[in-house]
Amino acid sequence: MNGSRQQQLFEVDPEPTPWEQAAESDRLVADIVFDRPLQTVFQYLVPDGLADLISVGARIRAPFGRGNQTETGFCVGLGHHLPPGRRLKEIDLVLDDAPLLTADMLELTRWMAERYLCGWGQVLTAVVPAGVRKRAGTREITCYRAADGASSALEKKRLSTKQRVILETLCQSSAPLPVDELSKAAGCGVSPIRTLRDKGLIVPVRVRTSAVEQDTTALAEQQPDLTLNPDQLRAVEQIQGLLRASKHACVLLHGVTGSGKTEVYIQAIREVVSYGRQAIVLVPEISLTPQTIRRFRRRFPSVAVLHSHLSDAERHAQWERIAKGKVDVVVGARSAVFAPTPHLGLIVIDEEHETSFKQNSTPRYHTREVARERARREGVPLILGSATPTLESLVRATRGGDLLLSLPERVERRPMPPVVIVDTRNDPYITKGQSIGRALQAAMKRALDDGGQVILFLNLRGYSTVLWCYSCGAGVMCPECDVTLTWHRDRNRVVCHSCDFTAPRPSGCLHCGAPALKYLGAGTQRLEQEVQAKFPEHRIARMDSDAMRKRGSHDTVLNAFRNGAIDILLGTQMIAKGLDFPNVTLVGVVDADTVLHQPDLRAAERTFQLIAQVAGRTGRGPKGGRVLVQTMCPDEPVIRSAAKHDYLGFAQRELDQRRELLLPPFWSLARVILRGRAEDVVQADARRLAGLVRDAAESSGASVRIAGPAPAPLLKLKGLYRHHFRLQAEQPEEIQELWRRVSDQMRPSQGVELVIDVDPLDLR
Ligand code: ADP
Ligand code: ZN
Numbered sequence: 104m105n106g107s108r109q110q111q112l113f114e115v116d117p118e119p120t121p122w123e124q125a126a127e128s129d130r131l132v133a134d135i136v137f138d139r140p141l142q143t144v145f146q147y148l149v150p151d152g153l154a155d156l157i158s159v160g161a162r163i164r165a166p167f168g169r170g171n172q173t174e175t176g177f178c179v180g181l182g183h184h185l186p187p188g189r190r191l192k193e194i195d196l197v198l199d200d201a202p203l204l205t206a207d208m209l210e211l212t213r214w215m216a217e218r219y220l221c222g223w224g225q226v227l228t229a230v231v232p233a234g235v236r237k238r239a240g241t242r243e244i245t246c247y248r249a250a251d252g253a254s255s256a257l258e259k260k261r262l263s264t265k266q267r268v269i270l271e272t273l274c275q276s277s278a279p280l281p282v283d284e285l286s287k288a289a290g291c292g293v294s295p296i297r298t299l300r301d302k303g304l305i306v307p308v309r310v311r312t313s314a315v316e317q318d319t320t321a322l323a324e325q326q327p328d329l330t331l332n333p334d335q336l337r338a339v340e341q342i343q344g345l346l347r348a349s350k351h352a353c354v355l356l357h358g359v360t361g362s363g364k365t366e367v368y369i370q371a372i373r374e375v376v377s378y379g380r381q382a383i384v385l386v387p388e389i390s391l392t393p394q395t396i397r398r399f400r401r402r403f404p405s406v407a408v409l410h411s412h413l414s415d416a417e418r419h420a421q422w423e424r425i426a427k428g429k430v431d432v433v434v435g436a437r438s439a440v441f442a443p444t445p446h447l448g449l450i451v452i453d454e455e456h457e458t459s460f461k462q463n464s465t466p467r468y469h470t471r472e473v474a475r476e477r478a479r480r481e482g483v484p485l486i487l488g489s490a491t492p493t494l495e496s497l498v499r500a501t502r503g504g505d506l507l508l509s510l511p512e513r514v515e516r517r518p519m520p521p522v523v524i525v526d527t528r529n530d531p532y533i534t535k536g537q538s539i540g541r542a543l544q545a546a547m548k549r550a551l552d553d554g555g556q557v558i559l560f561l562n563l564r565g566y567s568t569v570l571w572c573y574s575c576g577a578g579v580m581c582p583e584c585d586v587t588l589t590w591h592r593d594r595n596r597v598v599c600h601s602c603d604f605t606a607p608r609p610s611g612c613l614h615c616g617a618p619a620l621k622y623l624g625a626g627t628q629r630l631e632q633e634v635q636a637k638f639p640e641h642r643i644a645r646m647d648s649d650a651m652r653k654r655g656s657h658d659t660v661l662n663a664f665r666n667g668a669i670d671i672l673l674g675t676q677m678i679a680k681g682l683d684f685p686n687v688t689l690v691g692v693v694d695a696d697t698v699l700h701q702p703d704l705r706a707a708e709r710t711f712q713l714i715a716q717v718a719g720r721t722g723r724g725p726k727g728g729r730v731l732v733q734t735m736c737p738d739e740p741v742i743r744s745a746a747k748h749d750y751l752g753f754a755q756r757e758l759d760q761r762r763e764l765l766l767p768p769f770w771s772l773a774r775v776i777l778r779g780r781a782e783d784v785v786q787a788d789a790r791r792l793a794g795l796v797r798d799a800a801e802s803s804g805a806s807v808r809i810a811g812p813a814p815a816p817l818l819k820l821k822g823l824y825r826h827h828f829r830l831q832a833e834q835p836e837e838i839q840e841l842w843r844r845v846s847d848q849m850r851p852s853q854g855v856e857l858v859i860d861v862d863p864l865d866l867r
Pocket of ligand 2: 581582583584586599600601602603604821
């Protein structure tokens with residue numbers, strides 16, 4: 104391994120005596136990393152008894168820190184290079200008899216640790232699923248194999264018929280067999296097996312077997328590939344060209360909603376599978392629906408799905424199937440980027456702009472960046488697909504080395520739906536506190552009268568998002584966060600959407616005690632009530648994470664909607680993505696301003712994406728469709744661009760601003776957050792640490808700017824006060840370099856935690 108970039112520090116014992124050193128000189132030394140925020144690789148001696156057991160990529164236990172405590176670490180390298188003059192401690196135990204990940208994946212995790220300024224051991228702990236570490240769903244059983252020379256015994260020795268059958272069976276078997284199989288083969292109990300063992304003709308071995316049912320998903324009926332339209336064909340041919348050249352490349356597939364991107368992925372994967380290689384398809388967790396899975400299962404016989412609802416045992420079983428090359432296509436959310444495919448041929452990220460591709464705990468990686476690096480290392484193409492690509496991907500495809508492929512039209516030349524902006528500032532219904540204005544209500548009536556279906560989108564869950572006191576003006580806040588509590592009428596409780604806090608609905612103001620509260624801000628529950636009142640003769644369903652708690656409920660509602668048993672579907676992000684219902688002739692965006700006003704460097708980008716994605720849900724059938732966007736900011740340029748389906752116009756304007764403000768995609772950002780229960784300590788730490796970073800940047804001449812420290816806009820979250828500062832540089836490597844220099848000094852006080860977010864999606 105390359106030790107020059109990763110700093111090497113060692114667990115040091117007192118000076119060794121000369122004879123100790125001599126004895127240790129030819130001993131095996133293991134490089135170990137622990138699940139800690141350390142950029143350090145530690146070295147340990149491997150005792151002779153463990154030398155045959157340890158492997159790179161396996162976990163071990165070794166003494167760490169003061170006292171006699173041991174800690175679990177990963178072995179990331181083995182060699183015989185003893186650091187001179189140091190006496191190393193010994194490893195206690197080897198926990199895995201085989202590596203948990205391949206050498207390639209190990210290198211990828213090392214890259215992640217450098218890229219995301221965290222510990223290599225932290226990355227490894229996060230990347231290898233718990234179920235795989237525990238080998239969940241497997242157990243060890245005793246099997247037998249024939250002893251060496253057993254076949255000659257078959258001729259010479261006198262054996263009973265049953266013993267003979269057993270021995271013959273084992274001589275012919277390529278793998279050891281369990282007792283129950285042997286006794287079934289010979290129609291006997293265990294005694295002939297014991298006798299053979301005692302004679303030394305068969306040998307017991309411990310074998311690990313899976314207790315999980317083999318994948319029982321019935322083979323979906325296979326459907327033929329569609330005939331591609333000219334745009335799709337061009338895209339597939341270009342991708343096939345890259346695949347045949349078998350080299351790495353990144354492709355941005357910019358295709359408007361309904362342009363048939365999935366068919367392009369499928370036919371590219373077809374090529375990959377024909378080489379005997381595997382493809383990984385990453386989709387946002389929210390899109391990992393039965394519909395999506397079916398789409399792939401109907402085209403490929405062996406598809407593994409990795410989603411967050413798998414049990415440890417199921418996940419381990421899938422992991423094994425993938426590692427053994429039994430799977431052609433892996434479909435999964437974020438973490439499937441680490442799927443252990445033996446011969447990767449292609450990675451696809453659908454809806455690459457989705458924020459769920461960024462992990463929001465350590466390691467705070469972005470799936471797109473990890474996929475890019477993995478594809479580069481394994482020499483395979485990466486396809487990023489979106490109707491509204493991130494500006495990062497757009498810039499790489501227009502000015503960097505990526506390939507831009509466009510699907511500018513919907514399949515079968517269906518027109519994009521007209522998008523109408525409705526100014527709600529003077530709307531008579533909205534000013535009365537309703538959510539559906541006059542124009543939207545009339546449009547809904549017309550669409551329903553014509554036999555069409557309606558989708559209403561609202562980005563807020565619950566009933567009322569703000570409870571507010573008439574007399575003192577205080578809102579009902581979460582005691583743990585700087586966030587107002589939302590009243591959930593169905594449970595009659597107030598709930599914090601940032602943490603898990605919930606409480607019974609207060610009957611009066613918690614601040615001044617006044618008895619009456621005003622209910623402001625409508626969520627989906629209130630919208631549902633309003634729609635019911637306005638359209639009593641129509642069938643309505645609500646889809647949000649509250650309504651969709653039960654497994655399978657998602658599928659039930661969508662099937663009912665598809666069959667026409669539901670006329671109006673309303674909900675949150677859950678209904679903004681991917682749905683393809685030809686009879687939807689109207690989509691209403693109930694409040695386009697919810698995202699626009701968030702203190703977020705990507706607020707405009709999100710607003711554009713949201714309107715474009717929601718608009719993508721209509722006009723998919725012969726009846727066509729249209730979109731109404733309710734807003735109080737009808738002149739906002741981003742809303743105007745979205746209404747014109749003008750992605751490039753929006754992007755150009757936004758890019759100009761980002762460049763001016765030294766923001767991504769032109770500049771790299773890392774955000775350092777200090778959080779803790781005592782605000783004064785947090786604040787002092789933020790000052791002290793930001794000062795240290797600033798001094799280091801100045802003394803080393805690094806061209807990294809340090810902005811802050813300042814209180815985070817969301818000062819209190821989950822009971823912790825947060826102060827932050829920002830590192831900004833033109834290249835991520837500059838930030839990495841500076842951080843390496845200072846990371847040893849970044850020691851927050853007792854009770855304060857330091858969080859580093861590289862490429863943060865927001866700065867709340
Ligand atoms: P996107 O992902 O770009 O929004 P989809 O892949 O969901 O678009 O495709 C939209 C619809 O068009 C799907 O129902 C799909 O089956 C259909 N479709 C895609 N390509 C073709 C084609 N070449 N011919 C006919 N129908 C197609
Ligand atoms: Zn809270």
